[in-house]
Amino acid sequence: MRDLKTVMIFTMKDMVKRKSFIISTIIILLLIVIGFNVPNIIKAFSGEDSGISKILVVDSENIYEGTLSSLNSMELGYEFDIKTEDISFDTIKQQIENDEISSCIIIESNGSNLKMKYIVKNMIMMQSIPENCVNALSTLYTNLQISKLGLSEQELQSLNPNFEFEIEQTEEQEVSGNLFTMMMLSIVLFYAIYFCAYQVSSSITTEKTSKIMETLVTSTSPRTIVLGKTIGIGIVGLVQVCLIVLVALISAQTFLEPGILESILDMSQVTPFLAVVVLLYFILGYFAYALMYALTGSTVSKPEDIQSANTPVALLAVVGFYLAYFSMMNPTSSINVFASMFPISSPFCMPFRVMMGIATPTDVAISLAILLVTILVIAKVAIKIYSSAIFNYGSKMSFKEIMRIYKDKNN
Numbered sequence: 001m002r003d004l005k006t007v008m009i010f011t012m013k014d015m016v017k018r019k020s021f022i023i024s025t026i027i028i029l030l031l032i033v034i035g036f037n038v039p040n041i042i043k044a045f046s047g048e049d050s051g052i053s054k055i056l057v058v059d060s061e062n063i064y065e066g067t068l069s070s071l072n073s074m075e076l077g078y079e080f081d082i083k084t085e086d087i088s089f090d091t092i093k094q095q096i097e098n099d100e101i102s103s104c105i106i107i108e109s110n111g112s113n114l115k116m117k118y119i120v121k122n123m124i125m126m127q128s129i130p131e132n133c134v135n136a137l138s139t140l141y142t143n144l145q146i147s148k149l150g151l152s153e154q155e156l157q158s159l160n161p162n163f164e165f166e167i168e169q170t171e172e173q174e175v176s177g178n179l180f181t182m183m184m185l186s187i188v189l190f191y192a193i194y195f196c197a198y199q200v201s202s203s204i205t206t207e208k209t210s211k212i213m214e215t216l217v218t219s220t221s222p223r224t225i226v227l228g229k230t231i232g233i234g235i236v237g238l239v240q241v242c243l244i245v246l247v248a249l250i251s252a253q254t255f256l257e258p259g260i261l262e263s264i265l266d267m268s269q270v271t272p273f274l275a276v277v278v279l280l281y282f283i284l285g286y287f288a289y290a291l292m293y294a295l296t297g298s299t300v301s302k303p304e305d306i307q308s309a310n311t312p313v314a315l316l317a318v319v320g321f322y323l324a325y326f327s328m329m330n331p332t333s334s335i336n337v338f339a340s341m342f343p344i345s346s347p348f349c350m351p352f353r354v355m356m357g358i359a360t361p362t363d364v365a366i367s368l369a370i371l372l373v374t375i376l377v378i379a380k381v382a383i384k385i386y387s388s389a390i391f392n393y394g395s396k397m398s399f400k401e402i403m404r405i406y407k408d409k410n411n
Contacts, residue, residue, distance in 0.1 A: 053078050281351050284375060
């Protein structure tokens, strides 16, 4: 236990001191802060302020008979300046260029039809009248014409009924939650597991090249080295992920306008139980892939061979992720149930079956048990091959050589 702790601390110190780790973490955090500032940056360069856009509405023929003033009470996201006198194009152009208004709507009669001219500064920024403004203007005109017919209150209500919509599903199992939120969280979980696990292979190969591994092996067992390095890198990776998520949440609350984040990501399904499930699958998913990367890292002696040696594990991770990702489109399907049980995809799938409310505690327990057994099998194979392959300083070992080493160790 003492040796395990020593290897863990050594690995953690080595990870946080690496320039690549420090620089990559700083770059990720800066990109997050800049990403949440993109709307503010665009407004700064375009000269827009954070206030509500002002639209000039010109009804020189009084077609709406003074009812346009109600536009400002409809909460359409704009401030409307209503004019009933004729205004020249040059005057409108000057007001737009001086940022007095953002655009102008000119209402004219065209026989039995209405013609609306929309004037903006640049056609690239806006090619048509905002849909909510069109709907509001159409509703106002319709109500004005209906009121002239002298209809009773009951007849008016029959022309403008209040529609009530509800959704029912044919499947008996009820599914809840926002699909976009679940997919985004699935992507975050995949990259957290994948890149943390990848560091194990890189760390083993680097130490092998610098001959540090010889000192470690002579002072402790291969099993302790594999587990110590895996746990140490996992702790550092978990702290890094937590730091990234924390900076993202702070940036979102600081730089985004109120309500934008809530409108994109529905976090109502995030519960303490879900948080525990996500943490468990992150830890176990990380161990599964980290141990496989420990195996591949021990079979090469040069850093430039790491990528080719890790290709099988990387392909396995991608297959697992896409199996979970695309099965979310139909969460009650058999393929989604399989993905939540299959050990290479369950870390990316089961947490979000829990989030959708379709996974029972029994399903979670079975999935965790399968994943845990898989980890134990991988650990046994990885440690046995690692203990012999770690002293290989030649070319990259082939699959046949790896299998021969494993069989020899069994004998």
